[in-house]
Amino acid sequence: MKGDIIIVEEHHRQAAERIVAKLIDEIRGRDRRTTLTVAGESGSGKSESAQAIAEALVPHGITAAVLQQDDYFVHPPRTNDRTRRANLCWVGPLEVRLDLLDEHLAAAREGASRITKPLVIYEEDRITEETLTFGEAGVVIAEGTYTSLLENVDRRVFIARNRLDTMDHRMKRGREEFDPFIERVLEIEHEIISAHRSRADILITRDYEVGFVRI
DSSP: OBTOOOOOOHHHHHHHHHHHHHHHHHHHHOSSOEEEEEEESTTSSHHHHHHHHHHHHGGGTOOEEEEEGGGGBSSOHHHHHHHHHHOGGGOSGGGBOHHHHHHHHHHHHTTOSEEEEEEEEGGGTEEEEEEEEOTTOSEEEEESTTGGGOSSOSEEEEEOOOTTTTHHHHHHHTOSOOOHHHHHHHHHHHHHHGGGGGGOSEEEOTTOOEEESOO
16 A cells, blocks of 8 residues: 555564465475465564565565555545444445455465556545556465455464554544544454454464464
8 A cells, every 4th residue: 555654573574484484395395386475463563574574585485566456445545434333234344355355465476477467545535546567476465354254375374463452553543533433443444354264374472472373
């Protein structure tokens, strides 16, 4: 998403290095690209962790492309906020074109050299398109709140931090004003997203410790 702020810190890097160390042989052993997801609640550090994983792969001679769920929303940010305020039932996976994001992961697995994907221009509250070239990327990472629901995925990472744990981080990102309505949205998202923890192969705790659930 154009206009997004991603601040990768040391705890993101340390967690990413542990994840890559565990997955590197698996990644090298495939005869196609590996797809990963990084999911969790708002402000949990999904974007930063995905970027940190991509950076941790570089010393191993592997490049990664990152797909942000934020680019796949049906509506651009301010329009989506108005839609939520008009109908709170809009909050949830239906806000996102998960089918398209899943198609793009499938294309990556199948060896596509490029995709045409949505691109959110945050400041202009609009969605355009861009061509993303995968090139020699050996890994494609999809990050976002609901990415645990995607099917064309080899490994799922879940960050187990709730809205109270993530408040400082959300303020640092500075993408939204805080009001009771937004806190209600985050409560609803918590109810939905916390259930996705059971789909994780890799779990990052609130203290950014890494656990391997299904590996």
